[in-house]
Amino acid sequence: MSDKKHKLPCPVMGFLMRRVMDGTQTCDSQENRTRLGMLAGWTSALMSAVLAVVKGGLGVVSGSMSLIADATNNLADMGSSLVIALGFQWSRKPRDAGHPFGHGRIEAVATLVLAIALIIVGAEVAKSGILRLIQPRSIHVPTWLLVAVGITVAVKTWMAVFARKLARMTKSQVLEADAWNHTFDIICTLLVVVALVGSRMGWPSVDGWTAIVVAVFILYTGIAYAREAIDILLGTPPDSDEVRAIYDTLVDVEGVMGAHEIMVHHYGDVKMVSFHIEVDAHLSLVEAHIISEAAEEAVEKKLEWRAVAHLDPVDRSHPLFEELSEVLHQFILQQPSLVDVHDLRAVGADVPYRISFDLVTDMETSRADYDSLYTQCLDAIGAAFENRVGQVEIGIEAAVESAPMARRQFELPAGGN
Numbered sequence: 001m002s003d004k005k006h007k008l009p010c011p012v013m014g015f016l017m018r019r020v021m022d023g024t025q026t027c028d029s030q031e032n033r034t035r036l037g038m039l040a041g042w043t044s045a046l047m048s049a050v051l052a053v054v055k056g057g058l059g060v061v062s063g064s065m066s067l068i069a070d071a072t073n074n075l076a077d078m079g080s081s082l083v084i085a086l087g088f089q090w091s092r093k094p095r096d097a098g099h100p101f102g103h104g105r106i107e108a109v110a111t112l113v114l115a116i117a118l119i120i121v122g123a124e125v126a127k128s129g130i131l132r133l134i135q136p137r138s139i140h141v142p143t144w145l146l147v148a149v150g151i152t153v154a155v156k157t158w159m160a161v162f163a164r165k166l167a168r169m170t171k172s173q174v175l176e177a178d179a180w181n182h183t184f185d186i187i188c189t190l191l192v193v194v195a196l197v198g199s200r201m202g203w204p205s206v207d208g209w210t211a212i213v214v215a216v217f218i219l220y221t222g223i224a225y226a227r228e229a230i231d232i233l234l235g236t237p238p239d240s241d242e243v244r245a246i247y248d249t250l251v252d253v254e255g256v257m258g259a260h261e262i263m264v265h266h267y268g269d270v271k272m273v274s275f276h277i278e279v280d281a282h283l284s285l286v287e288a289h290i291i292s293e294a295a296e297e298a299v300e301k302k303l304e305w306r307a308v309a310h311l312d313p314v315d316r317s318h319p320l321f322e323e324l325s326e327v328l329h330q331f332i333l334q335q336p337s338l339v340d341v342h343d344l345r346a347v348g349a350d351v352p353y354r355i356s357f358d359l360v361t362d363m364e365t366s367r368a369d370y371d372s373l374y375t376q377c378l379d380a381i382g383a384a385f386e387n388r389v390g391q392v393e394i395g396i397e398a399a400v401e402s403a404p405m406a407r408r409q410f411e412l413p414a415g416g417n
Contacts, residue, residue, distance in 0.1 A: 016043070017166075033170040034088045040166045040175055041085025044182075047159055048077035051152055058148055063139050065132040066195040066210040067149070069125040070188055073218060076121040077181065080114035084174055105233065111174045112229035118181070118222030122215045129211030139199040139207060149193055156186045173232075177225050184221050188214040237400060238264035242303075246273060249298050255279055255291035257314055260342040260360075263400065264305075271305040276342070281313035288313070312343050320346040320353050320388070327384045328357060331377060337365040338373070339399055352390025352412070355381075358405065359396045370396050370406055382412055 020035045052074035059068035087110030160182035167175035191210045198206030243262050250259040258278040265272040277295050279288050292309040299307040315321065324346055332338045340360040347354040359373065374394060381392060395407040 033172055036166045036170050037088030037172055037175060038085050040163055040178065041081050041083075041088060044081035044159060044163065044178060045078050045085060047155060048074045048081055051155060052078060054148070055152060058145060062141060062145055062196070063137060064141075064192070064196060064199070064207055065128055066192045066207045066214065069128055069211040069214050070185075070192050072121055072125060073185060073188060073214065076117050076218075077185065080117050080181070081178070083110045083113045083117075084178060086110070087174065108173075108229045108232040111177055111225055112233070114174075114177065114181075115222045115224075115226035115229060118218050118225065122218030122222055125218060126212055126215035129208045129215060132208030132211060133205060136204040136208065138204055139196070141196045141200040146193065146196060149189065149196065153186060153189050153193070156182055156189060160186060173228065177228070181221055184217045188217055232266070235266070238262070245302070246275065246299055249302050250275065250277055250295050253277075253291065253295045253298050255283075255287075256295055257316070258342070260340060261310075271303075272308070273299060273303070273305050274308045274310070275299075276310045276312050278312045278314045278342070281315040282317075283313075314344065315346070318346040318353075320355070320385075323384075324355055324357075327380060331380045332359075335373070335376070337361050337369065343395070351388045353388060354391040354393075355389055356393035357395070359394065361396060361398050363398055363400065365398065367406060374408060374410075378410055378412070 016039060017036065020039045021032050052071050055067055055071035055074060059065075059071055087106050090106045160179055163175055163182055164179035166172070167179050191213055195207045195210035198210075242264060246262050246264075247259050250256050256277045257280065260276050260278075262273065262275040265274070275295075277292065279291050283291075288311050292311050295309045296307040299305065321344065325344055328341045328344065332341055338359055339362055342358055342360070344357045345355065347356075359377070361369075361373075373396060377394060378392060381389060389412055391409065391411055393407065393409045395405045397405040
């Protein structure tokens with residue numbers, strides 16, 4: 001790592017990073033992400049503790065509620081930074097029988113703890129600000145007090161720049177959140193300076209209002225972090241660009257006729273992908289297995305994720321296949337709730353043929369709507385094929401589904417549905 005390459009704005013930052021980084025690995029490697037995350041956490045915890053003590057002392061001396069609120073905010077920063085440092089340290093634990101996918105999601109847990117701490121502190125600061133408005137009191141604000149608070153702003157600015165630099169180098173969400181937290185702290189402290197100047201000019205109510213504004217900043221930040229962390233812990237849909245990249249990689253593999261049900265699973269820094277690939281039904285099991293291994297290898301090589309393939313044999317040589325495919329894709333275009341169809345099969349040497357396929361709905365479609373989809377689909381098939389199809393098996397599932405697929409079989413009367 002070189003200071004020039006990463007454009008470090010301060011020699012101290014470069015010194016600290018050189019001391020902890022493994023120069024043989026990239027900045028966003030798991031080992032360096034962990035080392036730099038711990039560096040950011042412990043550095044922030046130490047400096048936040050110092051700022052909390054300094055501001056708390058200045059607040060007591062001056063009687064400024066907004067300054068005491070800012071000190072409380074820094075005290076919460078110290079606690080959250082400790083959580084960040086410990087979170088990165090815990091994430092280094094190797095995989096074990098109880099956690100086969102590692103401990104990467106501990107970073108999201110650390111972010112959630114940080115969010116909860118900020119929400120609690122924000123509520124307390126708001127309460128103190130309201131009390132100060134109800135019971136205003138004069139504040140002693142000498143010039144040296146303003147200078148001292150200005151120095152704390154400079155320290156916080158350094159912390160924000162340091163955290164943001166590490167966040168961009170490591171691509172860490174929790175460090176990015178910590179950087180924004182420091183940025184909001186700078187704004188809050190500048191508001192405190194405004195309150196102190198206002199009090200010095202004979203406007204004591206500014207102190208209470210400033211404390212409330214600081215509280216709003218803290219609450220907003222806490223709620224935003226909580227939502228992001230909860231989304232990660234609950235699971236979010238895969239990025240569309242990632243899905244497209246996986247699909248393009250799969251269909252480029254020789255022998256793969258199509259791909260669907262691409263699912264990306266996140267476990268912190270560990271990602272896995274599973275997918276279904278369509279292969280010629282006339283291939284032997286060994287030949288089909290070789291294609292599945294080639295598909296897995298292609299995805300793993302491109303994305304460096306663990307890949308698992310599921311084989312779907314498709315017989316496109318059946319005389320009804322192409323016509324069935326065209327009818328179903330036209331049906332999907334007419335149904336806003338449907339997004340795809342796959343696993344098309346036509347069976348039988350003579351009419352009436354047996355057909356089966358799976359429809360994919362959007363995430364907003366309820367299972368209560370499936371009966372209507374079955375009926376409309378059967379009507380479309382009956383109108384298109386009349387007495388050429390005797391039995392229809394239809395599966396319906398959502399684009400991302402954890403419950404078993406809904407599947408029903410229908411007998412079409414002679415002459416169509």
